[in-house]
Amino acid sequence: MAKTVLITDDTAFMRMTLKNVIQKNGFEVVGEAADGEDAIAKYQEFRPDLVTMDITMPKMDGITAIREIMKIDSNARIIVCSAMGQKPMVIDALNAGAKDFLVKPFDAERVIEALQKAAN
Amino acid sequence: MDTSEFRDVFAAEARDYLQSLNDDLLALETTPDNPKILDEMFRAAHSLKGMSGTMGFEALADFTHQMESVLDLLRTGEIVANKEIINVLFTAIDYLELLLEKTLLGEDVTAVNEIASTLEEIIVNKERFMSTSEQSSDLTSEQTDDKISGLVILDPFDRETVEQGYAQGYDAFEIRIRLRPKTLLKSVRVYTIFQALESMSTIIKCKPSAQDLEEERFDLEFSLVVLTQEKCDTIVSIIENVSEVDNVQALAIDRLSPTMDTEGTAGNVDAKTATLQPISKANANANSELQSEEPPKELPIATPVQNRGVFADKFVRVETDRLDKLINLVGELVISRTQVLEMGKSIEQAESKSTIVQLDRITTDLQYAAMKLRMVPIKQVFDRFSRMVRDLAQATNKEIQLEMKGENTELDRSLVNQIGDPLVHLLRNSIDHGIEQKDVRLAKGKTAQGHIRIEARHEGSHVLVEVSDDGQGVNVEKVRAKAVKRGLISANSTAELTMKDAISLIFEPGFSTSDQVTDVSGRGVGMDAVKASVEMLSGSVEMESSADRGSMVIIKLPLTLAIIKALLVVTHQQTYAIPISSVRENLLVSPEQIKSVNQKKVIVLRNEVLPLLDLAEILGFSRSQVSETLSVIIVESHGEKVGLIVEDLLGQQEIVIKSLSDLLGDIPGIAGATVLGNGQVALILDNSTLIQKEE
Structure with a gap:
């Protein structure tokens, strides 16, 4: 069965790009969230196998969202998405429980690799 | 094309390339398959070839071409940088240097000599130098083809940690990872x-250092040493499951020696040490051939490959x-300034005053800005030391690690040019007399590898250069015996000779504690020569030593020689300047305090008899x-110490040293001249030659 993915990003464009790449490679996108709070709600709703999490978002940032999701499900597999130059935040995210990180602009192969490795 | 006007630029740049070839080769010795270093060396040789060709220096171009070919074979992995090849390259660089200097002097040179033919031989018989991994494929895993460079060197402390780990049932692996x-x-x-590793192992060391990894000062590869109870394969697959990891190799760290095993054995190694030992022994013979090809692991210091290019635009060659x-013009300006200031004292007008x-x-x-221009990092001198220490360590059959610190400390160019020889002498002393032979060191409970440290740093308006070693220290008994033999002290008075006394004896002219004259040091030039040359630079030398713990020599130098503090004195209506660094004190003496010994005037100062000279008389x-x-x-x-009679003292002042023109040449007793604030010219006295002249 295809692994399910929840995409979190505040820009519709990024969600669209990611969704495109992810679906083409045998994963199923079960939901899209536009901020941290939304992501927590959708996580509880869909219980996806994998989550991609942007860092800078309105309402609740990605790092806080990772912490909250980890509280709900300590086995959650979250991949943090960052821009260049967000090194300290990526480290925070990893410490909060993220399994891997992606750096924008995304490279399709990297996205798939991260998802596959995190799913293992 | 007329290239003569580029000659100086060529010479300077060619010397730079030679230096970097030397540095890179030293680094290569530690990491024989580091592709970055090989690329760097290949480029240097290639650039040298091109430059030499453009200048029409055929012999140079031919020789560098051959070096380039050998480096190319190394770079492409067709041959492996074993000890033999590295030694050939060292000689080749030396010969290249000789070739360059001879060419620059316009001497007739030819590239055909035995070193050139050795290089030729390597190129022709390259099969002989093929990578060892292929020759012994039964020992290496399938991953050896994309071999990752960079062996972690375990220091004694790490070794102990590893041994303790073994004792508690842990295995130690070196994991090489390429991103x-x-x-x-x-x-x-x-x-x-x-x-990922945290939960199942302890990382005890990484190379590059954690800080370098953190600051991304590495290319794509790094190595970790971990202690774990997991199987080697488990560790490898955990890391392989991390994104963006290109290649992982794990090597078991042998229990008995710091040599690394290959993965083939590592996989079979059980956590229990009992089974580990026979496996290592079984492999010991098979491995010995491999090991002899590898460089001695603890000996050399890795010199980082310099990142040229990045700074290329920031500097101009002048x-x-x-x-x-x-500097000279600024000096003149400083003098005029003093004159103007003096004139300004009589001016009332506020505007002119401001x-x-x-x-x-x-x-x-x-x-200050101009002085700064002439400051160069002491690195220029330090650069040649790693090579020198390596060669001397080999010659004396000792293992020596040289640590250099503060290479970027700046001081005046003229000082940098002159401090080299004294430092070389100190290093030679440390290698020859300080660091003991391996067996002696081990018997004393020290590491087999000796440690020499050279550090430069600023302290106030001075630069300190420290040379220290962890050798045997000054041997007081030997010093005493030698001092008696040389008649420096009498046999009876030497019952109690302290370390301090011994050190001051070492600085006596003509003293050398070496039993025999060796190649390395002790050619009759002793510490007194070091002291004399440092004092010529208005500096001072101090030494500390402790038996079996090592010695430290501290050289203190002024930042610059162009402007010094001087004591102005008057004799025969003329003003003279005496560098303050050589003045100990000044006193008033009444005629009855002057005594006579052998018809020479002396004074007694705090129980010391000092010769008394009349400055006017010395000056004629x-x-x-x-x-x-x-x-x-x-x-x-x-x-x-000598007392000089002068007519009057004027006080201290900063003076700009001007050398006397070539017409006057070197006048004994005179170091140069300066112009004082009032426009008057004053001669600067050179005490060392002045007093010798009198004696």
């Missing part, structure tokens, strides 16, 4: 690998003559008139 090219946020990627001229103050400030700033004037009291300045040079 995929174009990996972004490499340091974070390393962090995820650390995180002829030193032009720089000296600028202008003069401003002139004063700008001139001072300009003076008639004797100073004896008044009620005499002004006497005690100066010290080469450890000897």
